[in-house]
Amino acid sequence: MSSSANISHHDVETLASLIASQPESIEILPGDASAWVPPDSEHHPYLLVEGNLGVPQKELYKVYVQAVSVFARARRSDAVKALYSCTGAGSRSTSSSAITPPSQRDTTLAAFDAQDPSIRTLIAASTILALANPAHQTALSARRRLISSGLIDARSELWFTRAVLLCARHCAKEAGLWFHRRWVLARVHGCDFGEDGARSEKMGTMEMADVKRELEMAGRACEVYPRNYFAWMHRVVCVRLVLSSLRAGSEHAGGGRGVEFVQGEMRDVRAWIDVHVGDYSAVHHLVSVLRAILLDEGFDAGAVEVGKRELEMAVEHSGGLVRAYPGHEALWMYVRAVYALALEVDMSPGSLEDATVDLLASSGDHSEETAWNAGQFGKWKEVFVRKGGSGIMP
Amino acid sequence: MADSHLLIDKHVQYIQNLGNSKDDLSYHMTAHLRMNAIYWGLTALCIMGHKEALDREEMIEYVMSCWDDEAGAFGAHPDHDAHILSTLSAIQILVTHDALDRIDVDRVTKFILSLQQPSGVFAGDMWGEIDTRFSYIAVNALSLLGRLSELDVEKTVSYIRQCRNYDGGFGNTAGAESHSGQVFVCVAALAILDRLDEIDQPSLCWWLSERQLPNGGLNGRPEKLEDVCYSFWVLSALSTLGKLSWIDSDKLTKFILSAQDTDRGGIADRPGDEPDVFHIHFGIAGLSLLGYPGLVDLDPVYCMPAPIIEKMGLRKGWKALPRRTLGV
Numbered sequence: 001m002s003s004s005a006n007i008s009h010h011d012v013e014t015l016a017s018l019i020a021s022q023p024e025s026i027e028i029l030p031g032d033a034s035a036w037v038p039p040d041s042e043h044h045p046y047l048l049v050e051g052n053l054g055v056p057q058k059e060l061y062k063v064y065v066q067a068v069s070v071f072a073r074a075r076r077s078d079a080v081k082a083l084y085s086c087t088g089a090g091s092r093s094t095s096s097s098a099i100t101p102p103s104q105r106d107t108t109l110a111a112f113d114a115q116d117p118s119i120r121t122l123i124a125a126s127t128i129l130a131l132a133n134p135a136h137q138t139a140l141s142a143r144r145r146l147i148s149s150g151l152i153d154a155r156s157e158l159w160f161t162r163a164v165l166l167c168a169r170h171c172a173k174e175a176g177l178w179f180h181r182r183w184v185l186a187r188v189h190g191c192d193f194g195e196d197g198a199r200s201e202k203m204g205t206m207e208m209a210d211v212k213r214e215l216e217m218a219g220r221a222c223e224v225y226p227r228n229y230f231a232w233m234h235r236v237v238c239v240r241l242v243l244s245s246l247r248a249g250s251e252h253a254g255g256g257r258g259v260e261f262v263q264g265e266m267r268d269v270r271a272w273i274d275v276h277v278g279d280y281s282a283v284h285h286l287v288s289v290l291r292a293i294l295l296d297e298g299f300d301a302g303a304v305e306v307g308k309r310e311l312e313m314a315v316e317h318s319g320g321l322v323r324a325y326p327g328h329e330a331l332w333m334y335v336r337a338v339y340a341l342a343l344e345v346d347m348s349p350g351s352l353e354d355a356t357v358d359l360l361a362s363s364g365d366h367s368e369e370t371a372w373n374a375g376q377f378g379k380w381k382e383v384f385v386r387k388g389g390s391g392i393m394p
Numbered sequence: 395m396a397d398s399h400l401l402i403d404k405h406v407q408y409i410q411n412l413g414n415s416k417d418d419l420s421y422h423m424t425a426h427l428r429m430n431a432i433y434w435g436l437t438a439l440c441i442m443g444h445k446e447a448l449d450r451e452e453m454i455e456y457v458m459s460c461w462d463d464e465a466g467a468f469g470a471h472p473d474h475d476a477h478i479l480s481t482l483s484a485i486q487i488l489v490t491h492d493a494l495d496r497i498d499v500d501r502v503t504k505f506i507l508s509l510q511q512p513s514g515v516f517a518g519d520m521w522g523e524i525d526t527r528f529s530y531i532a533v534n535a536l537s538l539l540g541r542l543s544e545l546d547v548e549k550t551v552s553y554i555r556q557c558r559n560y561d562g563g564f565g566n567t568a569g570a571e572s573h574s575g576q577v578f579v580c581v582a583a584l585a586i587l588d589r590l591d592e593i594d595q596p597s598l599c600w601w602l603s604e605r606q607l608p609n610g611g612l613n614g615r616p617e618k619l620e621d622v623c624y625s626f627w628v629l630s631a632l633s634t635l636g637k638l639s640w641i642d643s644d645k646l647t648k649f650i651l652s653a654q655d656t657d658r659g660g661i662a663d664r665p666g667d668e669p670d671v672f673h674i675h676f677g678i679a680g681l682s683l684l685g686y687p688g689l690v691d692l693d694p695v696y697c698m699p700a701p702i703i704e705k706m707g708l709r710k711g712w713k714a715l716p717r718r719t720l721g722v
Contacts, residue, residue, distance in 0.1 A: 137470075195511075280617055287560065380600070384597070
């Protein structure tokens, strides 16, 4: 019995150490090792090529089943029980924004031994559970406890979450994993994403370069899993962090860089829409950011001017796209959203009006989808624009 | 694969067989949502009129084995941390089995209320992930426990209001894209709190009606694929707002039935895919709201058998399609 327990332990630790060496990327390969990995290769059944780690899916799942019992066993150990009682509800460790200086840290946390076998297996097992099944809340929570007590380095967790998010479709879309990344980001950068609405006196922020890295990552995650809801949510949370610095009276106000950032983001999202013409998530993001700047309170006049300029560009952009690809519902909804926003801020929808009038007139010559989209747009205009049938419309 | 009627016996058998595959990989990979899965299976059985197909005592024992005494709430599986998702499913299972007396209501109430954030949204657990789903879960759970009066309603509603988008839909957090699942939770939460006035009904119902695709199925967002689970989420919101007629119910019924696995039982997200208990539950729930013959009424706000919710005095003003009789 004990030898099989050692074997399962070993498999979990082997894969976990390969991951801990921080390869360039992790990829989950379909099938088993026989399809990918020569039997005599160094890291069999895994593949390590130029720093890129390939894990055959069937091998990963074998180790996963072992990791489940290893994790459960580690949870029952005294060392881990002590860790859990120091990092429980009500302790400072749960709040991501509580960056506690070493002198104030609970001294019992400092006493945890990273070499304790149960702590090591908790780390290794949770690594496997999180990689194969990032929806496993309990595994991610265990890692947060380990990070709180310095037993897992927060920066290396940033590396790990990025690697997992980008390694497979089911990982890229996992809500809990995106939240986990933001929890870690907040600790590493000393910032507060403000998601809970708490009025922190000192609402820290991330460096622009770090924010841009998050936006780039969200974009990559959308390539892995199109229309990725939680990647776009992550993106808007990060953008809002920067927007807060555009508000008059913000201690981070330094208008110029914030404005540049917004213009850059709008440009990037328009470019994304150009090559993903059915991607309404991108449209929503663009319109959301514009609406925040133009309609929310507290933005200075300079920011609002930039917002109006960006709206004009969105008017041109949406009109051009819907003429080119009238079969795409997302583009008609882009037109609707921009049209409605223009009216709300007393701007004329101008060229949008022309584009849609032309399309409505010629819709019979187009595909069924175009005819449907044009018809819906016409009805929408009747109900929501002319007759003011909506509470949101003026 | 498709059939023109609901294969109740096959689906009942599929659900009964779920517990038999404890050695399968898929069993391990879904441990983190086991409590939810049991609630989905049980509710589907109830709506199909076969509540007795799973053992009551065994189920209650399982629920209680997931009690996290440190947190005062339920995890999804023994040794899994407490979370609001599994806590609601546990409550719903016990309510369905008339065993709510097994819960320490004070402690569970305390757990739920402790998760409300300054902005009014609820977190899923002590770590702070927020989502309007969790707001709905808190409202639903407190309502079933008879403790809704302890909720700060204004605060809860104010966050949901911030999640209302320009298209009338709702996202999971302020600024997030409208999504049928998030629309369901926001509308249902507002229904329980008697605050449907917060909804821009013309825009939202318009948006919901646009979820129906030419094949009759419903999607979650523009230009996404149809999926059986949206049959519930979209229908629930329309039924709560009294606009079920804005969807072509014949086409949707045919779509749901075409997603059945006629050999092994079960319903998938769309025709030809692997079935699972999640899609059986939401497919059956959708069919019930559409008036499919032979099914028990489903309360679209609580997503539980309507007779149970009515008996508790919690029924809100929703309208399903009239139940058709067999052979019509």
